[in-house]
Amino acid sequence: MKVIVDExxxxxxxxxxxxxxxxxxxxxxxxxxxxxxxIPDDLHEAVLTAKDACPEWAIKIVDESES
Structure with missing residues (x-):
């Protein structure tokens, strides 16, 4: 899994x-x-929390095969 911030x-x-x-x-x-x-395995939950907390919905999590 990868994380991307939509600039x-x-x-x-x-x-x-x-x-x-x-x-x-x-x-x-x-x-x-x-x-x-x-996304390191031990930070997966923290990244999901950050994604859900973003008021602009700028954080995307994608499968590596989609990027």
């Missing part, structure tokens, strides 16, 4: 970085990006 949808709330800083970070412009597209 057009992200508004820089930073909730994802607070919930899972191992996978998400804010870039120089203040918008979220996935610093690790591959």
């Amino acid at each position: 057009d949808s992200c508004k820089g709330h930073g909730i994802c970085t607070t919930l899972c800083s191992e996978v998400f970070a804010l870039n120089d412009y203040g918008y979220a990006e996935a610093v690790s597209e591959d």
Whole structure:
């Protein structure tokens, strides 16, 4: 599984970085990006929580065969 942040949808709330800083970070412009597209098994729940908490629905989780 991979995680992708839609840069057009992200508004820089930073909730994802607070919930899972191992996978998400804010870039120089203040918008979220996935610093690790591959989701480690031990962080899967944290990534799902961050995805569900995103008010802009900018976080997508995809099967590797779809990306």
